[in-house]
Amino acid sequence: MAAVAAKFVSKRVLNESTANKFGRYDPYFETVPATDLSGQPKRNGKTKKIKRRINPKIPPADAEVLTKVKRRAYRLDNAMSICGIRFGWSSIIGIVPALGDFADIFMALMVMTTAMKVSPGKDRDKLRAVMIMNIIMDFVVGLVPFLGDIADAFFKCNTRNAVALEKMLNNRVKALEKKEQQHHDDDESDDNRHSHVYLEDALPPSYEAAHEDRHDRGNGAPAEVQRPAKTQRMGGGWFGGRVEREADLEAGEPPLPPRK
Incomplete structure (x- = not known):
């Protein structure tokens, strides 16, 4: 059935192109195979005329x-x-x-x-x-x-x-x-x-610089580390000395006067 329908369609296209060449082409209606209730083309080859689709x-x-x-x-x-x-x-x-x-x-x-x-x-x-x-x-x-x-x-x-x-x-x-x-x-x-x-641009961060920095520190160039303020014991009192804290320079405290 499919082969019969394909043969009919190809023949219709050829006829339409030939008709268009000789001025017999109908732009308003077209001829298509007649179908049965199931939508399949009829075996007797009958056709019907319908309005040409736009x-x-x-x-x-x-x-x-x-x-x-x-x-x-x-x-x-x-x-x-x-x-x-x-x-x-x-x-x-x-x-x-x-x-x-x-x-x-x-x-x-x-x-x-x-x-x-x-x-x-x-x-x-x-x-x-x-x-x-x-x-x-x-x-x-x-x-x-x-x-x-x-x-x-x-x-x-x-x-x-x-x-x-x-x-x-x-x-x-x-x-x-x-x-x-x-x-x-x-x-x-x-x-x-x-x-x-x-x-290409969003490459992962490189750790070579940090690795080299650590390597240089291990070769005798220790990094300066901020040490906590020390306390010193000063004499005085009855049973010993009193404990006195060093000034915190980073916090803006004035330096302590020298001991006498």
């Missing part, structure tokens, strides 16, 4: 504009079919000489105006130029009586413009993801660099 990462406001453009392009270029040839109201209106061609270009400009409601940017200006070029080509081809209307049904300028709009929005999403990934990689590199510097 990239969920596209901003909601831009996605809404894209949906409107695709829906209008479908009505103007692909709403009807005769003998396998899909066409829409654009081809029917274009049959009317002169007035039909001007009405067709007016509706195409309305689709372009709707598409220009997406978020501004340099790519939107390029998209406007591409859309205008498609509309001009469609108008020039439609001026040819009868054959021009048939060629117009195959050219589908509104469908081309809808596909160009969706491609631009998807490219924006890819560019944003690439920028975020690059920013994430830069943050990780900064964290790694800071952690590396920390590990």
Whole structure:
């Protein structure tokens, strides 16, 4: 079952790419395998048509504009079919000489105006130029009586413009993801660099100086040690001398007078 589904999907992708090349691509609907109640593709190979999914990462406001453009392009270029040839109201209106061609270009400009409601940017200006070029080509081809209307049904300028709009929005999403990934990689590199510097700089304290100091002291250079104040016994009294404490110079006591 999985092999059958994969084969069908690959065949559908190939057909869609070929249809897009020859102007038969439907940006509003897509054909998918029909499934049973368990969600598995049916063995008879039946298909069903569903609305084409929009990239969920596209901003909601831009996605809404894209949906409107695709829906209008479908009505103007692909709403009807005769003998396998899909066409829409654009081809029917274009049959009317002169007035039909001007009405067709007016509706195409309305689709372009709707598409220009997406978020501004340099790519939107390029998209406007591409859309205008498609509309001009469609108008020039439609001026040819009868054959021009048939060629117009195959050219589908509104469908081309809808596909160009969706491609631009998807490219924006890819560019944003690439920028975020690059920013994430830069943050990780900064964290790694800071952690590396920390590990190199935060070395354990060295005890060589203290060891050398102790070694020098053992070689005859004793350190000066503060000794406690001594007491001296001085004569006097009936049964002996009285004990008298030496002055504590560090505490600020004045020195004792010399004994007589």
